[in-house]
Amino acid sequence: MDAADRLISFVDASPTPFHACATAAERLRGAGFAEVDPRDAWPTEPGHHFIVTGGTLVAWSVGPEAPAHAGFRIVGAHTDSPNLRLKQHHDGWRGEQATVALEPYGGPLLESWLDLDLGIAGRVVLRDGTTRLVRVDEPLLRVPRLAIHLDRDGSKLDRQRHLDAISGLTRRPFLDVVGERAGFAGAEVTGFDLMTFDLRPSARTGVAGELVAAPRLDNQATCSAALDALLHAVGSADPAGRYVMVLFDHEEVGSTSERGADSPLLSTVLERTVLAAGGSRDDVFRAVADSVCVSGDMAHATHPNQPDKHEPLHRIALGGGPVLKVNQNLRYATDGVGAGLFAAACESAGVPLQRYVHRADLPCGSTIGPTSAARTGILTVDVGAPQLAMHSAREVMAAADVDTYGRALAAFLTSH
Structure with missing residues (x-):
């Protein structure tokens, strides 16, 4: 099953954020992750774990040689859709x-x-x-x-x-x-x-099956790619690696909930992981300072019938590869340092990189990125994969972008 077919399977199994978490959890268990009840004591041994709270899931993997103060490589997404x-x-x-x-x-x-x-x-x-x-x-x-x-x-x-x-x-x-x-x-x-x-199932469409038409691509396409990336990172067998995937609920309505990006949930998971490894409060702050997060959310491809709605110097193509999203008013969290890190990851993965800027005379949407960055203090870069018809009951993206998106996220997680 290739990345596009895995995405189709994920979307069709996940009509709600709660089902998206159940779908992700099933795949994580199959890869050796153990579910943790956040009311219980935190695991003190290295390994692979996850928690689920409502429509939010956080998974983390800690290598046996990771020091308590080691930073985390984090990929974030959201499970909810309009x-x-x-x-x-x-x-x-x-x-x-x-x-x-x-x-x-x-x-x-x-x-x-x-x-x-x-x-x-x-x-x-x-x-x-x-x-x-x-x-x-x-x-x-x-x-x-x-x-x-x-x-x-x-x-x-x-x-x-x-x-x-x-x-x-x-x-x-x-x-x-x-x-x-x-x-x-x-x-x-x-x-x-x-x-x-x-009720219509997702499908490969187009004259040669180059497209994926599906509901909830925003943002289950990132959830599926993030899963691929996390499991690839775990399989890389870096004994000092600390990898995290967080799939937040409630992004579409502002992230302000006990399980949204504006909650302490991610910070709590990171802090408990450091402390369970024998670290101190100072080690928590050292780990945060050494961490980096990629916030994945879908990006606007240039519409073939209305190209004037797009920034003329920043055309985005279906099938053109992952998208780096930049907004000077911080609707996206990306700064120059984060942009450089993701560009390097794409180069390492051998995938092209597109750069998106919204028209200055149109209101720009946002993501979990700025909210999570402000909540955690972690350097964050906003990225995505190109799609059309965002927020429609049925959206469309290029099948090839599913693969390159996942590869770029995997390279980001495993880069040093």
């Missing part, structure tokens, strides 16, 4: 149709979610205190488009009034419907984080 999520009170009945109230999460391209067959997935908390992953691969929901005959002017979608889905012509509590298919009673649900997802 979508439509279930409101707390969601059951409705309008025009003899059962409706389900949905709320946009992040900044989805709303038009792309209309007229899709939508499944439902996420997690539920039951009355007995247990939490269950839920995935229903059935077309339970659809957000219908208004016919052109009733909307000749193409009015803008209202996030409050125009995004409720229809679930059929039978008036039933939607949680009962989901529970019947997922093996729980709707009345036993005391909490939930449920979201819709497009």
Whole structure:
């Protein structure tokens, strides 16, 4: 299975951040990583470990000869993607149709979610205190488009009034419907984080299969590449290596949560790892000062139909290789030192490097990079792989970029 096929497998297995963590955890266990409960004592022996908290996963590998004050090589990404999520009170009945109230999460391209067959997935908390992953691969929901005959002017979608889905012509509590298919009673649900997802599988597309069309490429493409990179680094058998992969939740809504990039989670993992190795508080600070992080998030390829929306000196090509992202107002964390480190990694991996700058007259998006850098004090560089249709229900990238992206991240982790 090549890198593009691994990405397709990852995305199709991961309709939510919780499933993305479960998918990553399964692959980590297969590579010899052991899960740690953060409420337990931290592992004191070198080895490979990971924790999961909600939709966030942190994995780390410590070589047997790594001193307590050794720096960490970190690759970061995020597990969440814009979508439509279930409101707390969601059951409705309008025009003899059962409706389900949905709320946009992040900044989805709303038009792309209309007229899709939508499944439902996420997690539920039951009355007995247990939490269950839920995935229903059935077309339970659809957000219908208004016919052109009733909307000749193409009015803008209202996030409050125009995004409720229809679930059929039978008036039933939607949680009962989901529970019947997922093996729980709707009345036993005391909490939930449920979201819709497009049921169409990911695919290689284009006349020669050069493209990958899939939901959630932003940013599961980086999650998959980061996994490839971490496992490559572990396989390099550097006895003094300290490698970390962090897949944060909630990037699309600002990262401010107990498991987002603006939380102390990553710093806590690094500090506990140093202290468990017999290090002091001063060793923690030495390790942080010697660490570097690559923040991976997808990048805008130059749109073939609207190239004027892009900075004219910084064209980005599908299939052109990884992208270094720079913004002078620090919407990206990259500075000259970080740029040099990633450029050297790409050169070492034998892959081309593209450089992205956003148009100065358009607002620039951001990533986990600036937030995590400010929280941890670690030198951070923002990178990505080129794609089109970012935040659409279905996005597209070049299959070749999946491989070169992973190789560049692996070279970054293992460089010294």
